[in-house]
Amino acid sequence: MPLAQELKPLEIDAYVDAVSLDAAVRALADGAGTPVAGGTDLWIQKDLGKRAYGRRLVNIRRVAALGGIAEEGGRIRIGALATMTEILESPLLLRAAPVLPATADRFASVQIRNAATVGGNIANASPAADMVLPLLCLDAEVELARWHENRIDRRRLPLAAFFAGPGKTRALPGELITAVSFDRPAAGSFGAFQKSGPRPALEIARVALCIAGRREGRRLTSVRIAAGAVAPTPIRCPRTEAEIEGVALDDAAIARALESLGREIAPIDDVRGSAWYRRHLAAAFLEEELGRVARS
Amino acid sequence: MSLEVEIAFTLNGRAVSAAVPATASALTVLRERFDLAGAKLVCGEGECGACTIIVDGLSRNSCLMPAVDLAGRTVRTVEGLWGERGLDPVQQAFVDTGAVQCGYCTAGMVMQIRHALDRNPAAGEAELRRAIEGNVCRCTGYAKVIEAALAAGQRMRGGGAP
Ligand SMILES: Cc1cc2nc3c(=O)[nH]c(=O)nc-3n(C[C@H](O)[C@H](O)[C@H](O)COP(=O)(O)OP(=O)(O)OC[C@H]3O[C@@H](n4cnc5c(N)ncnc54)[C@H](O)[C@@H]3O)c2cc1C
Numbered sequence: 001m002p003l004a005q006e007l008k009p010l011e012i013d014a015y016v017d018a019v020s021l022d023a024a025v026r027a028l029a030d031g032a033g034t035p036v037a038g039g040t041d042l043w044i045q046k047d048l049g050k051r052a053y054g055r056r057l058v059n060i061r062r063v064a065a066l067g068g069i070a071e072e073g074g075r076i077r078i079g080a081l082a083t084m085t086e087i088l089e090s091p092l093l094l095r096a097a098p099v100l101p102a103t104a105d106r107f108a109s110v111q112i113r114n115a116a117t118v119g120g121n122i123a124n125a126s127p128a129a130d131m132v133l134p135l136l137c138l139d140a141e142v143e144l145a146r147w148h149e150n151r152i153d154r155r156r157l158p159l160a161a162f163f164a165g166p167g168k169t170r171a172l173p174g175e176l177i178t179a180v181s182f183d184r185p186a187a188g189s190f191g192a193f194q195k196s197g198p199r200p201a202l203e204i205a206r207v208a209l210c211i212a213g214r215r216e217g218r219r220l221t222s223v224r225i226a227a228g229a230v231a232p233t234p235i236r237c238p239r240t241e242a243e244i245e246g247v248a249l250d251d252a253a254i255a256r257a258l259e260s261l262g263r264e265i266a267p268i269d270d271v272r273g274s275a276w277y278r279r280h281l282a283a284a285f286l287e288e289e290l291g292r293v294a295r296s
Numbered sequence: 297m298s299l300e301v302e303i304a305f306t307l308n309g310r311a312v313s314a315a316v317p318a319t320a321s322a323l324t325v326l327r328e329r330f331d332l333a334g335a336k337l338v339c340g341e342g343e344c345g346a347c348t349i350i351v352d353g354l355s356r357n358s359c360l361m362p363a364v365d366l367a368g369r370t371v372r373t374v375e376g377l378w379g380e381r382g383l384d385p386v387q388q389a390f391v392d393t394g395a396v397q398c399g400y401c402t403a404g405m406v407m408q409i410r411h412a413l414d415r416n417p418a419a420g421e422a423e424l425r426r427a428i429e430g431n432v433c434r435c436t437g438y439a440k441v442i443e444a445a446l447a448a449g450q451r452m453r454g455g456g457a458p
Binding site: 010011012013014015017036038039040043044057059061085108109110111112114115 | 299301318319321341342348354355356359360362364365367408411412426427429
């Protein structure tokens with residue numbers, strides 16, 4: 001007997017517990033399957049009717065090849081099944097790309113972090129997907145695999161080119177995210193993540209902003225800025241990056257950067273906040289981070 | 297349609313198995329198949345923490361966890377905290393401190409605090425407050441809950457009652 005308030009169950013015709021990547025992509029090959037990882041988005045959205053799903057549920061949680069966080073030949077690779085908790089506690093990331101653990105620390109709650117995967121965060125393609133922002137700043141690529149002509153067909157896409165709109169990606173039917181990867185940031189790189197919501201972490205961001213680069217006195221080089229919940233997808237802000245690149249930061253330079261950011265973002269009014277407030281927050285985050293550099 | 301999947305796992309120290317609907321949540325299965333009503337369905341969206349259980353040492357919102365994912369895992373619910381020596385230190389601290397009011401959040405709160413103290417028995421107030429960010433309590437204002445968590449930590453470290 002279902003409980004009164006229980007969410008409406010997924011309506012499926014088949015369930016596959018995939019134990020290998022091979023089994024997973026084969027089960028998804030016809031495009032009529034839905035992968036489930038942590039379930040923290042899927043279990044809610046199917047009930048809200050927010051997401052169309054295939055009627056074959058494919059559990060990828062036990063596919064070992066989709067897990068792990070490792071470095072090889074100067075490239076860091078985070079398996080799609082890595083959870084926010086694993087990112088938060090990864091000794092490699094804490095050393096080499098601390099902006100990722102810093103973002104995980106502002107992601108949901110402990111319980112959700114223990115379940116939520118990076119692959120799910122990317123595939124879900126929310127404009128407010130937090131972990132996407134530092135990955136965009138790291139110029140990450142998303143690694144994809146599908147079953148095609150009787151073999152596993154793999155490809156890589158820049159993460160920045162992966163999103164097509166709210167909840168929409170450029171993944172092909174039946175394609176699985178296997179990992180994200182990026183070059184190990186040069187020594188001396190820095191990164192910061194800021195997010196606004198009424199509670200410290202357990203919140204879909206009203207606005208989130210990530211900035212990364214290298215600090216040379218009052219200048220930033222290799223500047224990367226990404227913003228969430230200010231456009232239909234998470235975005236990079238290349239014109240604002242160019243405005244800041246290599247410039248000695250003072251009040252005038254910061255004002256120019258904020259003006260540029262205002263032109264690059266296109267937030268909307270919704271239940272979490274007005275467009276005006278979102279603009280204000282995004283500018284405040286950038287001003288704070290640039291101000292820190294200017295005053296150093 | 298409801299497809300059934302056979303799963304076996306360890307539940308509060310006992311080997312168990314069941315045929316569960318492939319789309320059921322772990323919460324529904326624990327409550328309805330195993331009669332463990334400690335974990336509660338409150339928000340059903342991962343926001344409130346009343347359904348918190350510990351799976352392979354990690355706390356999870358059982359309302360959002362697919363039941364099929366329980367397979368092969370070691371699962372602990374609030375019912376499994378009670379041991380041969382009586383109440384768990386966290387449960388005892390809740391009683392001693394009066395950290396329970398209406399009680400709806402309590403099972404989840406106790407599990408989440410137990411999880412935090414398992415990871416760091418020396419966790420201080422700031423760390424414990426962050427640990428329960430995903431647990432909503434509408435009665436206590438959290439003050440007594442944190443007091444209980446700190447007392448439990450002390451007891452678990454062998455410091456006796458504060
Ligand atoms: C209470 C709560 C708080 C939250 N807070 C935050 C937050 O602070 N920041 C934030 O960004 N998000 C937040 N979320 C959203 C969610 O937790 C994240 O997006 C999470 O990373 C999703 O991962 P998952 O493994 O749970 O995905 P699932 O629910 O398993 O899957 C999500 C979608 O991605 C697809 N999918 C999963 N894995 C893959 C893969 N490898 N390849 C292709 N497709 C795949 C699924 O089919 C599904 O459509 C929150 C959710 C809840 C319930």
